[in-house]
Amino acid sequence: MKEIVVISGKGGTGKTSLTASFAVLGGEDVIVADCDVDAADMHLLLEPDFEESEDFYSGELAYISQNECIACGKCFDVCRFDGIDVVNGSYTVNELNCEGCGFCARVCPTEAITNKPLKVGKWHNSNIKTGSIMVHARLGIGADNSGKLVAKVKNEAKEIAEDEFKDYVIVDGSPGVGCPVVSSLSGAKFVVLVTEPSVSGFHDLKRVYELVKKFNIKTGCIINKFDINKSITSEIQKFLTEENIVHISSLPYDEDFTKAMTEGLTIVEYTNTNLKKLVIDSWNTILKIIP
Amino acid sequence: MKIAIASGKGGTGKTTLSTNLAAYLSEHGDVVLCDLDVEEPNSGLFIKGDIVHKQNMYKMIPEWKEDDCTLCGNCQKVCNFHAIIQLGPTIMVFPELCHSCYACSELCPTSSLPMVRKKMGELVHYKKGNINFIESRLDIGEEQAVPLIAQTHKFVDDSFPDNVIRIFDSPPGTSCPVIEATKDANFIILVTEPTPFGLHDLKLAVETMRELNKKVGVVVNRYGIGNDDVLDYCEAEGIPLLAKIPNSRRIAEIYSSGNLIYKEFPEVKQQLEKIRFFIINELKEGAV
Numbered sequence: 283m284k285e286i287v288v289i290s291g292k293g294g295t296g297k298t299s300l301t302a303s304f305a306v307l308g309g310e311d312v313i314v315a316d317c318d319v320d321a322a323d324m325h326l327l328l329e330p331d332f333e334e335s336e337d338f339y340s341g342e343l344a345y346i347s348q349n350e351c352i353a354c355g356k357c358f359d360v361c362r363f364d365g366i367d368v369v370n371g372s373y374t375v376n377e378l379n380c381e382g383c384g385f386c387a388r389v390c391p392t393e394a395i396t397n398k399p400l401k402v403g404k405w406h407n408s409n410i411k412t413g414s415i416m417v418h419a420r421l422g423i424g425a426d427n428s429g430k431l432v433a434k435v436k437n438e439a440k441e442i443a444e445d446e447f448k449d450y451v452i453v454d455g456s457p458g459v460g461c462p463v464v465s466s467l468s469g470a471k472f473v474v475l476v477t478e479p480s481v482s483g484f485h486d487l488k489r490v491y492e493l494v495k496k497f498n499i500k501t502g503c504i505i506n507k508f509d510i511n512k513s514i515t516s517e518i519q520k521f522l523t524e525e526n527i528v529h530i531s532s533l534p535y536d537e538d539f540t541k542a543m544t545e546g547l548t549i550v551e552y553t554n555t556n557l558k559k560l561v562i563d564s565w566n567t568i569l570k571i572i573p
Numbered sequence: 574m575k576i577a578i579a580s581g582k583g584g585t586g587k588t589t590l591s592t593n594l595a596a597y598l599s600e601h602g603d604v605v606l607c608d609l610d611v612e613e614p615n616s617g618l619f620i621k622g623d624i625v626h627k628q629n630m631y632k633m634i635p636e637w638k639e640d641d642c643t644l645c646g647n648c649q650k651v652c653n654f655h656a657i658i659q660l661g662p663t664i665m666v667f668p669e670l671c672h673s674c675y676a677c678s679e680l681c682p683t684s685s686l687p688m689v690r691k692k693m694g695e696l697v698h699y700k701k702g703n704i705n706f707i708e709s710r711l712d713i714g715e716e717q718a719v720p721l722i723a724q725t726h727k728f729v730d731d732s733f734p735d736n737v738i739r740i741f742d743s744p745p746g747t748s749c750p751v752i753e754a755t756k757d758a759n760f761i762i763l764v765t766e767p768t769p770f771g772l773h774d775l776k777l778a779v780e781t782m783r784e785l786n787k788k789v790g791v792v793v794n795r796y797g798i799g800n801d802d803v804l805d806y807c808e809a810e811g812i813p814l815l816a817k818i819p820n821s822r823r824i825a826e827i828y829s830s831g832n833l834i835y836k837e838f839p840e841v842k843q844q845l846e847k848i849r850f851f852i853i854n855e856l857k858e859g860a861v
Contacts, residue, residue, distance in 0.1 A: 291613055293745050294584015298770070320746035321581050321777065323770045342653060362674055378752060378785070383674030384653045397653075423781045427748035429716070457583045457745060458612035461716040480829035482588065482615040489613060492713045510822065511829035535822060540798050543768055 283443045284572055285436075287317075287470040289455035289463060289494075290477060291486030296506040297476040299539050300561065301454040302327040303548040307565045309412050311449045315439035316418035317432045317466045318456050319403065327548055330408030330416050338405050338419065340430040342382040342397035344375045350394035357386035357395060378424060403431050407438065415442055429465030432456060436466070459493050467497050472572045474530065475503040479514035487518065491525065500573050501527045504564055508532035528571055531564040533557065574856060575739045577758035579782075581774025583745035585764045586794035586818065589828055591742035592619040593835045597845040598738060598852075599703035605739040607707040607729050609754040611694060611721045616742050617708045618831045622701030630709060631690035632720045633673045637664040642685040648677035657686075669716050694721045696728060705733065718750040726757065738852065747781040755782070760855060761789045762815060762848070768799035772806060779812065790851065792844075795820035815851050816844035 288304075290297040302324055305314045316324040344365065346357070351373055358366040358373065365380035366373055387395040405419035417439040419431050436453060443451045453470070456462035467473065473494050477487040487503075494501055503522050508515045515532065522529045534557065542552035550558050578591045588610070595606035608616040635648070635657065642664065649659045656670035657677050668691050678686045693715045699706040709725040711718055722744075729739060743754035755761055761782050765775040775791070782789045791807050796817035807814050818824075818841055827834050835842040 292584060292615075293582060320748050321583065321774045323582070323773060326769050326773060360675070360679065378756065381672055381674060382653060383672055383676055384651070385674050385676035385679075388651055388676065388680060421748055423747055423777070423784050424752045425748055427746070427750075458718075459711065459713055460612050460718050460750075464716055478829070480825075481618040481831035482613075483829075485615060485618060486613045489713065496714065507825070510826050514829060535825065537798060537820075540768055540795075543770060544799050546769065 283440065283448060283451065284471040285440065285451045285453065285469060286472045286474060286568065286572065287453040287455050287466055288474045288476060289466065289490060290457065290475065291459070291490035292483050293457050295476045295478045295483060296539060298323050298454055299543060299549060300476055300504065301452060303550045303561050304452055304565050305414070306412050306548045306550055307562060308450060308452065310414050312412070312414055313439050313443040313448050313451045314410065314414065314416040315435050315451055315453045316416065317435050317453050317462070319419045319421045319431050319435065320427050320456065320462065322418055322420060324416065324454050325418055327543065327546060328410040328412065328416055330406065330410050330418065332406050332408050334407040335404055337401050338403045338431050338434060339399045340402045340428065341400045341426055342384060343377060343380050343400045344382070344384070344386050345396050345398050346373055346375055347394045347396070348372065350392045352392055354391060356389045356391065360385045360389050402426060405431065405435055405438065417442070427462050429461035432462050432465035459489055463490070463493065467494065467499065470499050472568065473499050473501045474568060475501060475527070477503060477505055477518060478507045479505060479511040479518055481514070484514055484518055488521065502530040502568060502571065503527050504530050505532045507535040510535050530567050531560055533560055574760070574852070575741065575758045576760050576762060576852065577741040577743050577755040578762045578764060579743040579751060579755055579778060580745055580764045581747055581778035582765070582770055585766050585771060587745070587764050588615045588619070588742055589794070589834065590762065590764050590792055591740055592616050593833050593841070594845055594848060595704055595740050596620065596833050597835055597842065598849060601849070603703050603737050605705045605707065605729060605733050605737055606742070607725065607739060608709065608742045609722050609725060610742055610744040611709045611711040611718050611725070612744060614708050614710050616706065617699070619833060620699070620701055620704060620706045622699035622704065622706055624697060625700045626698040628696050629692050630694045630696050630721055630724055632693045633688040634668045634671045634691045635666055635678045635686040636689045637666060638685045638687065641683040643683055645682060648681055648686055651676045651680050669714070673720065696725060718744065719753045722750055722753040747777050751781065752785065755787065756785060758787065761787045762792055763789055764792045764794055765803055766795045766799065767793055767801065767803045771799070772803050775803060776806070779810065790815040792816045792818065792848070794818045816847050818844055
């Protein structure tokens with residue numbers, strides 16, 4: 283079983299549209315993991331049935347029992363996160379600010395403070411229209427996206443792939459360069475970077491690749507909308523050569539991507555144009571070069 | 574007045590709106606623009622100014638002092654983040670897991686874990702015309718954006734008077750970094766695109782902002798593509814639609830080179846004027 287992770291650094295480059303297309307092309311052989319748990323969109327294209335759902339807990343939240351609290355203020359003094367509110371002399375936890383470090387509970391002389399496990403989201407196991415399975419999740423509002431839910435989704439997908447003797451897991455990764463994307467990358471066999479030739483796209487590509495490098499994973503790149511700025515496209519190509527990143531393909535700016543999405547379809551289901559052929563070629567190239 | 578520009582989905586045009594709006598408002602007076610998308614800060618690619626000030630940003634982590642340590646194991650026990658462990662006769666700290674809560678340090682019976690600073694990123698203050706632009710950038714390998722966002726916020730609060738309009742370009746999504754970037758804002762502008770992805774993530778963003786009791790308005794970017802579901806949703810929910818930025822390949826091209834789009838597209842400038850008007854009215858109503 284081989285794990286392919288698709289990331290982009292910058293949002294809106296076409297990462298999810300392409301990942302969903304690859305899932306459709308791979309059909310039953312590909313288990314899908316939507317690790318963009320903060321803004322998960324893959325379900326809009328792959329028709330999951332939400333067969334199994336489970337709450338996900340991670341970290342803790344302090345709770346002050348008013349019966350035991352003697353308002354000594356020790357919790358307030360030690361908290362570094364403005365996590366304790368004092369209103370008319372009574373102490374309560376500010377749930378948005380509480381970091382769950384538990385320091386307050388440890389210094390409370392009357393044991394009025396307890397730590398409760400925090401529900402940070404829900405994960406689902408679904409049958410999808412490709413005839414395969416997708417693991418996906420929804421992070422709760424304002425929850426700590428520490429990468430644990432991402433890791434859960436990924437590990438679940440890997441287990442299913444192993445149990446069912448599937449060849450590939452394809453992961454729609456998280457944006458940015460912080461914890462969630464670090465979790466998305468760990469253990470991957472191949473990374474696909476989806477970028478666009480804009481100053482922001484190129485900037486974010488370089489930053490996220492700095493992170494990928496630390497993992498020492500073989501990497502390929504798809505330049506989407508390559509024709510909106512040909513001079514940046516050639517700069518990106520130069521960067522790929524220098525960094526020994528495989529240039530998988532260049533795709534043109536095409537509003538069919540958006541039109542397909544509006545119909546709830548991937549580009550390979552929506553059209554029969556050259557664009558479809560380019561996406562199919564991209565997937566075949568990935569399969570050929572994945573170590 | 575603090576205006577945060579946010580979105581559920583990435584790549585909808587937060588930075589485009591932040592930079593163009595800041596530049597447009599600066600034609601009328603002072604503006605502070607602050608990029609809080611510290612994982613991938615992009616505003617600086619569009620607002621190039623002179624550097625006024627530059628500083629490293631630090632977080633506090635414990636540092637083990639062997640001398641008096643009795644290896645009692647208390648530090649490991651009190652750390653909820655597994656950032657400190659005892660391995661035989663050694664105490665090891667994992668800085669990237671540390672949340673700087675000070676529990677291990679202050680609860681150590683022999684004071685063997687003093688807190689020291691560790692660099693997590695860099696803040697740069699630029700000035701261009703009437704724009705003061707503040708950008709913070711998280712070092713690669715640092716996993717937590719929240720402390721850097723919090724400190725950057727504080728820098729802006731301490732450096733500029735309250736009556737200057739401040740625009741905060743926020744990170745995407747709905748999790749902690751977004752909360753940290755938006756929780757002090759008077760008004761939130763959510764940028765979306767009129768597509769199923771855009772709508773889905775807009776709903777999450779609206780829910781998040783309602784949870785925070787924030788007033789929100791929506792700007793639709795790439796208007797003309799996709800369908801009308803976003804507009805219908807805003808109307809049904811009573812969310813003011815502040816502006817519609819048209820979909821155009823030419824705009825994507827201008828943006829791709831790092832240029833401000835309103836200078837070349839009068840129709841975009843018109844939309845920015847609508848937002849400016851809205852902001853002035855908000856200020857007048859004393860809602861902020």
